[in-house]
Amino acid sequence: MFLSKPETAATAIPVFSPDPESTHSYQAYMKRLPEGLWTTGIFTCICPCITMGKNSEIINRGEISCRLGSLLHLATGVVFFGWIFGSKNRANLRRHFSLPESPLPDWSTHLLCMWCALCQEHRELRNRGADPALGWEGNVAKWNKDGVTPPIVVPRMVR
Numbered sequence: 804m805f806l807s808k809p810e811t812a813a814t815a816i817p818v819f820s821p822d823p824e825s826t827h828s829y830q831a832y833m834k835r836l837p838e839g840l841w842t843t844g845i846f847t848c849i850c851p852c853i854t855m856g857k858n859s860e861i862i863n864r865g866e867i868s869c870r871l872g873s874l875l876h877l878a879t880g881v882v883f884f885g886w887i888f889g890s891k892n893r894a895n896l897r898r899h900f901s902l903p904e905s906p907l908p909d910w911s912t913h914l915l916c917m918w919c920a921l922c923q924e925h926r927e928l929r930n931r932g933a934d935p936a937l938g939w940e941g942n943v944a945k946w947n948k949d950g951v952t953p954p955i956v957v958p959r960m961v962r
Contacts, residue, residue, distance in 0.1 A: 839901050841927060852877045854921045855889065857935035861928050862895045865939030889913035889920060896924055900931060900954075 852873045859872030867875070879885045890909040897904060906912065912920045928935050932954035933942050946953045 851918050851921050854925050858924050859892055860939050861933050861935050862892050886913035
């Protein structure tokens with residue numbers, strides 16, 4: 804079900820790959836999606852601080868809370884550096900799902916069109932089975948309760 808990249812680096816990130824012979828019900832949350840492509844466009848906008856916080860909590864597997872992510876975005880946005888925090892989250896999201904760095908590099912996508920990038924990332928998480936409104940713990944509880952394989956791979960410890 805989960806394929807690990809070769810252990811050449813100390814921080815190998817597992818890649819999610821559905822197992823066609825598996826009986827897991829991950830399909831309840833995962834519809835057939837094009838591999839290596841974004842499932843949504845980049846043009847739709849909502850409140851950036853809250854969206855950044857919700858996205859950050861899921862993308863960073865609960866290490867950054869929604870509240871902290873929102874405050875970091877607000878604090879860095881006031882001094883015009885919000886794109887740095889946003890581009891790091893976007894790069895992590897792309898790594899989780901093997902997405903291309905498009906339509907622009909991560910840093911310039913967040914610098915030039917931060918609201919659109921945030922909304923695209925939010926929709927991407929939802930389309931791939933994670934509900935940012937529930938937070939990380941809420942999603943983990945939902946996946947465990949339903950017995951589904953999480954769409955976002957929880958990394959294993961690497962020695």
